[in-house]
Amino acid sequence: MKLTLWTYEGPPHVGAMRVATAMQGVHYVLHAPQGDTYADLLFTMIERRAARPPVTYTTFQARDLGADTAELFQGAVRDAYERFRPEAILVGASCTAELIQDDPGGLAQALALPVPVIPLELPAYQRKENWGAAETLYRMARALAGPSALPPGTPRPPREAGRRPSCNVLGPTALGFRHRDDVTEVTRLLATLGIDVHVVAPLGARPADLARLGEADFNVVLYPEIAAPTADWLARAFRQPTVATVPIGVGATRDFVLEVARIAGVDPSAALAPAASRLPWYSRSVDSTYLTGKRVFIFGDATHAVAAARVATEELGFTVAGLGTYSRERARDVREAAAHYGIEALITDDYLEVEARVAELQPELVLGTQMERHIAKRLGIPCAVISAPVHVQDFPARYSPQMGFEGANVLFDTWVHPLMMGLEEHLLTMFRDDFEFHDGVAPSHLGTVASRPEAPRGPAVTAEEPSPAAIAPAAATTAGTEPTCAWDPEAELELRKIPFFVRGKARRNTERYAHERGVATITVGTLYDAKAHFGR
Amino acid sequence: MSAVPASGCATRPETVRTGLTVRAERGQREVFCGLTGIIWLHRKIQDAFFLVVGSRTCAHLIQSAAGVMIFAEPRFATAIIEDRDLAGLADANDELDRAVTQLLERRPDIRLLFLVGSCPSEVIKLDLARAAARLSRSFEPRVRIRHYSGSGIETTFTQGEDACLASLVPTLPEARADAAPSLLVAGVLPDIVEDQFRRLFAGLGIAPVQFLPPRRSTELPAVGPGTRVLLAQPFLPDTLRALEERGATLLPAPFPFGADGTTAWLRAAANAWHVGDGRFDAVVGPGEARARQALERHRRELAGRRVFLFPDSQLEVPLARFLSRELGMELAEVGTPYLHRRLLEAELEQLPDGTLVTEGQDVERQLERCRAARPDVVVCGLGLANPLEAEGLTTKWSIELVFTPIHGHEQAADLAELFARPLVRRLRLAV
Ligand code: SF4
Ligand code: SF4
Numbered sequence: 001m002k003l004t005l006w007t008y009e010g011p012p013h014v015g016a017m018r019v020a021t022a023m024q025g026v027h028y029v030l031h032a033p034q035g036d037t038y039a040d041l042l043f044t045m046i047e048r049r050a051a052r053p054p055v056t057y058t059t060f061q062a063r064d065l066g067a068d069t070a071e072l073f074q075g076a077v078r079d080a081y082e083r084f085r086p087e088a089i090l091v092g093a094s095c096t097a098e099l100i101q102d103d104p105g106g107l108a109q110a111l112a113l114p115v116p117v118i119p120l121e122l123p124a125y126q127r128k129e130n131w132g133a134a135e136t137l138y139r140m141a142r143a144l145a146g147p148s149a150l151p152p153g154t155p156r157p158p159r160e161a162g163r164r165p166s167c168n169v170l171g172p173t174a175l176g177f178r179h180r181d182d183v184t185e186v187t188r189l190l191a192t193l194g195i196d197v198h199v200v201a202p203l204g205a206r207p208a209d210l211a212r213l214g215e216a217d218f219n220v221v222l223y224p225e226i227a228a229p230t231a232d233w234l235a236r237a238f239r240q241p242t243v244a245t246v247p248i249g250v251g252a253t254r255d256f257v258l259e260v261a262r263i264a265g266v267d268p269s270a271a272l273a274p275a276a277s278r279l280p281w282y283s284r285s286v287d288s289t290y291l292t293g294k295r296v297f298i299f300g301d302a303t304h305a306v307a308a309a310r311v312a313t314e315e316l317g318f319t320v321a322g323l324g325t326y327s328r329e330r331a332r333d334v335r336e337a338a339a340h341y342g343i344e345a346l347i348t349d350d351y352l353e354v355e356a357r358v359a360e361l362q363p364e365l366v367l368g369t370q371m372e373r374h375i376a377k378r379l380g381i382p383c384a385v386i387s388a389p390v391h392v393q394d395f396p397a398r399y400s401p402q403m404g405f406e407g408a409n410v411l412f413d414t415w416v417h418p419l420m421m422g423l424e425e426h427l428l429t430m431f432r433d434d435f436e437f438h439d440g441v442a443p444s445h446l447g448t449v450a451s452r453p454e455a456p457r458g459p460a461v462t463a464e465e466p467s468p469a470a471i472a473p474a475a476a477t478t479a480g481t482e483p484t485c486a487w488d489p490e491a492e493l494e495l496r497k498i499p500f501f502v503r504g505k506a507r508r509n510t511e512r513y514a515h516e517r518g519v520a521t522i523t524v525g526t527l528y529d530a531k532a533h534f535g536r
Numbered sequence: 537m538s539a540v541p542a543s544g545c546a547t548r549p550e551t552v553r554t555g556l557t558v559r560a561e562r563g564q565r566e567v568f569c570g571l572t573g574i575i576w577l578h579r580k581i582q583d584a585f586f587l588v589v590g591s592r593t594c595a596h597l598i599q600s601a602a603g604v605m606i607f608a609e610p611r612f613a614t615a616i617i618e619d620r621d622l623a624g625l626a627d628a629n630d631e632l633d634r635a636v637t638q639l640l641e642r643r644p645d646i647r648l649l650f651l652v653g654s655c656p657s658e659v660i661k662l663d664l665a666r667a668a669a670r671l672s673r674s675f676e677p678r679v680r681i682r683h684y685s686g687s688g689i690e691t692t693f694t695q696g697e698d699a700c701l702a703s704l705v706p707t708l709p710e711a712r713a714d715a716a717p718s719l720l721v722a723g724v725l726p727d728i729v730e731d732q733f734r735r736l737f738a739g740l741g742i743a744p745v746q747f748l749p750p751r752r753s754t755e756l757p758a759v760g761p762g763t764r765v766l767l768a769q770p771f772l773p774d775t776l777r778a779l780e781e782r783g784a785t786l787l788p789a790p791f792p793f794g795a796d797g798t799t800a801w802l803r804a805a806a807n808a809w810h811v812g813d814g815r816f817d818a819v820v821g822p823g824e825a826r827a828r829q830a831l832e833r834h835r836r837e838l839a840g841r842r843v844f845l846f847p848d849s850q851l852e853v854p855l856a857r858f859l860s861r862e863l864g865m866e867l868a869e870v871g872t873p874y875l876h877r878r879l880l881e882a883e884l885e886q887l888p889d890g891t892l893v894t895e896g897q898d899v900e901r902q903l904e905r906c907r908a909a910r911p912d913v914v915v916c917g918l919g920l921a922n923p924l925e926a927e928g929l930t931t932k933w934s935i936e937l938v939f940t941p942i943h944g945h946e947q948a949a950d951l952a953e954l955f956a957r958p959l960v961r962r963l964r965l966a967v
Contacts, residue, residue: 001589001615001631003638010596033655035569035688038597040919050926052919059565062658062689076564083900095591096655096689099622124591125619352609 006351006371008326008389012122012132013094014039015226019136020090021053021174022202027086029077031069031097031104034059046392047175056080060097070102077108081115088116088144088207090136095124116207118143128349130225130301130327133173137202138229144210149237156239159217165264166196167243168216170231171223172203177304177388179203181401182222186247189404190220192271193257195264214238218263222246222403225301225327248307250277250408251314277405279412283316294419295321297363299346299354299372300387302330304402306337308367308386311411313341321363322346324354351375365419370394382418485514488523495527509534555889558875563898566919567848567873568935569688570696571652572601576938577700578611580724581749583647586612587639588686589632589662590654601935611646613639617656628662629670636671640679647678648753650700653685680707680753692873694771694850694938697724701748704756705778708748711760719805720757720784722748722776723769726941733944736802739819742809748775759784764808766801768792768943770883771850773876790882792943793851793951794858795827800882823945830949831862837956839864844911846920847871847897848934855915855937857886863952867891868909871902913955930958 009015013030020028021043030036037057043049058076060069077091091108105119118139122132150156159165169186172179180203187197198216199209218241219234221227231242241263247256254272261268274280282288296318298308302325312318324346325334331347338345346357355375358366366376366383370391376383385394386402401407487495498506506527513530514522549557571594574586588594595614602610615635620626632651640646649671651664664683672681684703686696701722711718719742721733730747737745746757761783765776770791780786789804790797799820806816843865845852852872859865867888875895877884887893894902899920906914907927914924914931921931932955942951 001617001621001626001628001635003613003635004592004595004616005610005613006599007592007595009592010600011592013593014596033569033688034565034567034692035571035597035655036593037564037566037919038568038572038600040566041917042600044920044922045918048922050923052923057564059563060689062687065659065689079900095593096659099656099659123619124593125617125622128592 004350008349008351008369008371009129010039010042011095011124012127012129012135013092013120013124014042015129015132015134016090016092016120016122016136017043017053017055018129018133018173018175019140019202019226020055021049022172023205023207025087025206025208026054026090027080027084027088028053028055028090028092029073029080029104029108030055030057030092030094031073031076031102032057032059032094033061033096036094036096042175046390047395048392049174053174054084054086058097065100069097069100070107073102073104074107074111077111077113081111081113086115088118088140089113090118090120090140092120092122093124098124116143131329133226134229137170137226138233140202140207141210141213141230142233144207145213145234146237148211148214150214150239164194164196165218165266166198166216167218167220167260167264168198168213168234168240169200169220169222171221171225171227172200173223173226174203175388175390176203176223176226177385177390177394178400178402178407179223180395181399182403182407184399185401185404185406186220186222189247189253189257189271190260193261193264193266193268194270195260195266214240216240218243220260224303225330246303246307247403248304248407249311249315249411250279250405252307252310253277253404253408277408279315279408282412288317288416291416291419292317294318294365295361295363296365296367297322297358297361297372298386299324299326299366299368301325302327302333304387306333309337309341311408312367312415315408316412316415318365321361322357324348324357326369365415367415382421384414384418485511485519486521488521491522491524491527494524506531552875552877552884552893556884556887556891556893558893558895561894561896561898561902563896564900565692565873565897566846566899566917567897568601568693568917569597569655570686570691570693570699571598571654571688572693573686573696573700574598574612574652575602576724577697577749580727580751581648581753583645583752583754584611584650585639585643585646585648586650586652587636588612588614588652588654589657589664590614590617590652590687591656592616594654594656609643611643617660622660628660629667632662632667633671636681637674640675647680649675649679649681650703651681651683652696652700653683653687653690655687655689658685658687658689682707692850693848694769695874697769698772698774701772702774702778704749705759705775705782708756708782709758710782711758711762713760715758715760715762717762717764717808718743718758719745719766719808720748720759720763720779721745721766721768722779723767723772724749725768725943727751729941729943729947732946736819736823737805740802740806740809740811740815742805742811764805766805767879769851770854770876770879771874773879776879788882790857790886791851791854793854794862794948795824795831795945796862797854797858798827798943798945798948799824820945827945827948831952834949834952834956835863837959838952840866841912841959842866842868842909843913843915843955844868844906844909845870845872846902846906846914846916846934847873847894848915848917849937850874850876851934851937852915853880853883853887853893856891857883858951859955860888860891861886862948863955865913865955868911869894869902869905871895871897873897913959915955930962932958 020026043053056076058072091104108117172183219231220243221231234240243259245256245259247253257268257271296312298305305325309320309323320341323338326349335345358375366372366381367386369387369389373383400410510527510530549559551557621628651668653664668681668683682703684699759782763784765779765784765786787804789801792798792801802820852870856867856870860867869892871894914929915934918933921933924931941947
């Protein structure tokens with residue numbers, strides 16, 4: 001038994017729902033109690049889907065357990081087929097139904113429906129959402145494309161002369177982080193290379209499209225968490241090569257273009273024009289200097305976390321202070337990346353552990369999921385969301401991919417913006433403390449000025465680079481350890497000579513330093529001792 | 537074919553009173569399970585912790601229903617059952633004890649711990665009653681440990697609150713046998729509403745007045761033969777039964793929604809304390825007048841509009857009464873997961889003759905009826921709202937009814953506004 005406050009991933013059948021909901025002409029009959037219907041709201045509220053997910057729940061109750069839940073299940077499959085006329089049916093059990101062992105696959109197959117019935121076995125007490133999505137896509141691909149697999153030993157026939165190369169784009173689902181826009185962006189990128197997209201799956205695909213997956217020349221895997229097992233199987237069954245690079249960031253997009261061009265045998269130069277993305281120039285322009293060495297904490301699914309680390313270091317000049325993932329299935333990738341940055345990866349799905357690590361590292365920017373956004377908000381650290389789990393604001397109305405060159409532009413904006421906002425808020429707070437703007441009495445010699453007002457009000461200022469005289473890096477004040485030391489008048493005067501926009505930080509750090517060492521009165525000496533201590 | 541159809545009407549319409557029949561439906565339900573109640577229960581009882589013994593699905597449900605309310609350390613969690621527990625590699629009881637110990641060490645502020653049963657814990661027959669008793673021996677008196685079921689195979693949405701409150705009743709202190717009558721208001725009310733009612737009862741000279749649940753577990757109300765129970769929520773039959781077993785008596789009343797509903801509810805208490813008409817009017821009259829006046833504006837918006845209520849919070853019948861009697865709305869269908877005939881007698885009395893009342897659900901058929909009825913407002917769960925909006929219907933999410941203060945005179949107009957706002961919005965939008 002594992003004590004869990006918040007979970008990064010839902011149960012595996014929610015992964016199956018993400019696949020079914022992404023597709024057309026598919027229906028999923030889920031043996032599950034009524035409460036499990038909550039999963040519909042993920043799609044209708046968070047993703048604002050205009051249609052209900054194509055899912056029928058048996059909603060069995062305790063009184064059915066003594067009677068015939070199997071019959072209830074068969075009735076639900078029969079009704080769902082009659083009502084929705086799907087082209088393929090997925091059947092399976094949620095956690096509770098797994099325990100009563102009704103064999104949904106066998107029961108549904110016994111109905112001899114005129115469409116493919118694909119049973120899903122998703123062990124709810126071992127596996128989670130992404131695994132469930134991956135398994136579902138794989139089972140569907142095998143069931144529908146399997147019959148046309150190349151016989152063992154036969155090589156893949158060469159592409160017909162004169163036909164443009166084509167590929168499948170695998171992995172995008174419903175409720176995915178920016179999947180909708182990534183597909184558009186990657187399709188556009190492939191088009192500049194003269195490559196056709198044969199099938200996008202599961203997003204928007206019909207069962208018949210999955211049946212023709214083998215016709216494409218190769219596969220592009222956008223989200224390995226979801227599509228890697230399917231691509232591996234397609235590589236075996238149809239000898240289709242897989243493009244493994246995930247095009248997040250300028251460098252990775254260039255690598256992706258080169259890899260695709262090599263596999264497809266086309267000239268990459270059309271897609272590599274220097275003006276393809278604004279990120280490189282924006283990052284080089286002088287006002288970005290203040291981004292240098294910003295300590296960033298990165299957490300998400302493995303693919304997005306690893307990609308973010310590369311963008312953060314190579315393309316924005318940040319320092320990766322922490323890197324981690326909740327996806328144990330792909331922990332190895334993250335461990336390798338972390339080793340590359342000289343840090344230890346955090347592999348956990350325990351929210352409190354992540355929070356503790358962020359608090360301990362005190363990064364200047366958090367790139368994470370919606371969960372880390374809450375952590376960062378509480379700790380007063382700027383944050384941008386880079387990965388699922390998602391919330392309603394991760395489905396923006398505007399075009400906002402993460403992948404490709406336009407995706408890189410989006411990354412620049414969304415990561416740099418919170419830093420600027422953080423700086424701006426900081427400056428406003430400092431102005432409030434500054435004597436010219438202070439509307440109250442003179443600062444108390446007993447210190448402890450309220451350090452983080454909720455809604456900063458004050459004169460508008462523009463964000464500026466903090467002066468190199470910055471006395472210390474940010475230190476989040478931890479509740480409960482409010483310093484209670486007094487300032488020597490001379491030290492207080494010295495403090496006022498420090499530039500206003502870092503003065504609050506200096507005050508806090510000095511007080512913390514004094515508090516930790518039991519210094520009762522802060523002198524000029526204490527002030528500089530603290531500066532040396534925190535200056536690292 | 538089996539004797540019980542998988543969906544559709546299980547029984548013939550049943551007459552609940554002359555002019556009103558109820559149709560029972562059976563089929564796919566689209567409702568939360570009783571675990572959802574944890575979201576408002578933990579806000580109300582400020583030193584309580586809710587530990588669900590369940591699966592990842594249960595944890596995900598609470599988190600998804602709680603939505604944006606991400607607190608650092610919420611006062612609820614899930615002990616997720618894993619394969620090792622099922623395979624017998626780990627003793628589930630030992631594991632549970634370990635989880636509880638870990639939790640209580642981390643949270644010394646907790647005084648009351650609920651072990652909340654789920655479908656998986658019930659199917660594997662994990663005995664939470666025994667677990668609660670066993671753990672109580674280690675942690676009482678510092679922490680009181682109770683248990684109840686919020687499972688989807690046993691409970692629907694608001695039934696979780698009923699199960700939770702009912703589990704508290706046996707722990708309530710015994711009122712002295714010769715104690716004077718006391719009033720007990722049962723059902724979670726937002727603090728602001730509770731305070732309003734306290735002032736009104738004080739004005740009426742009704743005392744002592746206690747609320748279940750209390751804001752802190754150290755303030756549990758005493759109960760005994762002198763206890764008169766006023767239900768603040770219509771979904772509390774088990775809590776009522778448990779209170780009656782302790783000697784309490786119910787003050788039958790409609791529920792305090794709207795001007796009339798609230799007055800009648802307060803009147804039921806006033807009658808039991810023999811409060812004269814003059815005093816009652818002096819104390820209750822001003823609030824009632826304010827409510828009527830505030831409702832008038834919404835009545836202009838809503839009168840003659842047709843409303844369709846999907847079964848969800850079990851507030852549907854009292855709300856339908858309020859919407860039809862006080863706002864002049866027409867009732868296309870009133871669905872409810874369960875119809876507690878005894879508790880809703882006064883409400884059913886006031887529904888217009890011929891109202892279509894359905895108990896239970898077959899969601900696909902109900903959606904067909906809803907589309908055919910083309911109501912002006914549909915009250916439904918979060919899974920159905922946007923799809924119906926996309927079909928051109930106007931909706932109100934029912935979950936807001938359990939998160940928003942809606943009881944009492946001062947909130948009557950807020951309650952009406954919940955229904956008016958989506959309509960007004962639709963009129964404003966020109967895109
Ligand atoms: S219906 Fe059962 S399994 Fe599903 S969330 Fe509710 S208690 Fe858990
Ligand atoms: S929290 Fe946000 S996304 Fe979730 S239900 Fe509420 S509004 Fe919708």
